[in-house]
Amino acid sequence: MSRRLPPLSVLLAIGLVLLLLLWLALGDQERFRETAPPAEEAEAVAPPRVEVVERRAEEHSPRLVVQGQLEAHRELELRARQAGRVAALPVALGSQVERGEVLLEVAGDELPERLEQAEAELALARAELAGAEDLRRRELISNIDYLRLQSGAARAVAEVAALRRQLDETRPVAPFDGVLDRLDVEPGDLLQVGESWGRLVDDTRLIASGWVPQRQAPGLAPGLATEVRLLDGSHLPGELTHVASRADESTRSFRIEVATDNPERRRLAGASASLIVTLPERRVHRLSPALLELDEQGRLAVKHLDDDDRVRRDRVELVDADTREARVAGLPERVRLITLGGGFVAPGDRVTPAPAETMPEAESPLAPPEPR
CATH class of the missing domain: 2.40.420.20 (conserved putative lor/sdh protein from methanococcus maripaludis s2 fold)
Known part of the structure; x- marks a missing residue:
């Protein structure tokens, strides 16, 4: 009885499996070879x-933009130097004043009479001292009596000077040109020594201040050109005038100040603005x-x-x-x-x-x- 051969499809399948195993074996040997591929083969791959x-x-020239606010160049809180009732207000609120102009008049009570009496006593003391000098030359007065008269004359001079100063303080004057920005009294009001009654502002020049981070502070120095940009988009040219030497303890930032002119006296003091500092090239x-x-x-x-x-x-x-x-x-x-x-x-x-x-x-x- 003869043996039957497997079907042809089975033989073909077995042959294909053997060929696949042989191809995989030869491929692994080629991929895991120990030597590097030839240089010509490596150069065949083009660089990206x-x-x-x-x-x-x-x-x-970089620019540093800092948010800040504008302040008046000079601002003075006006306080009473002498107690008394307000006698007159020569300057109205918001008026521009010049240096030396009287801003307020306080009733001096008995100051004028006391000054007149002190001046008379000074004249008498000087006359007595002049007569004593003549007697001293003729040795008709002791040195102690002469020194006593000299001391009295000096005391009279000091009394007159003190009363004149007190009388001047009843009529305070503006220490600089500016605007009477605040006036808190009316005629008849009673003022005490040290009480605030107004504020004088010089706004012809403005100071814009802001804070910069500590990383940017080392590149700043006074003299750098700066622009102050206002809320309406306009610009004021200025100059960096101050960079703080010590950072703020809470924010670790440094305060800077920029000076700019305000010839038109625009009402900008207290307003916010942007400081644009032009840094070195x-x-x-x-x-x-x-x-x-x-x-x-x-x-x-x-x-x-x-x-x-x-x-x-x-x-x-x-x-x-x-x-x-x-x-x-x-x-x-x-x-x-x-x-x-x-x-x-x-x-x-x-x-x-x-x-x-x-x-x-x-x-x-x-x-x-x-x-x-």
């Missing part, structure tokens, strides 16, 4: 392609904010190419930025920035650079936004 644009460093590169990235330490960095077309990633300092571009420091004077493909390469990789100018302008990361 990136778009680059060449940039040169340029001078840039620096060499920076302009680039798209999209090209900025963070390195392993979380610091800003930018990828670019060296002379051998290898990728470098250098840390940069953000000097200034707006919605369209950023200005950074820390890159070589002349640099080729990677504008497209930087996310697929790492520092040290060799790449094939292509000028970014070959890209359509709308696709370039440095292209300005289209108008809406």
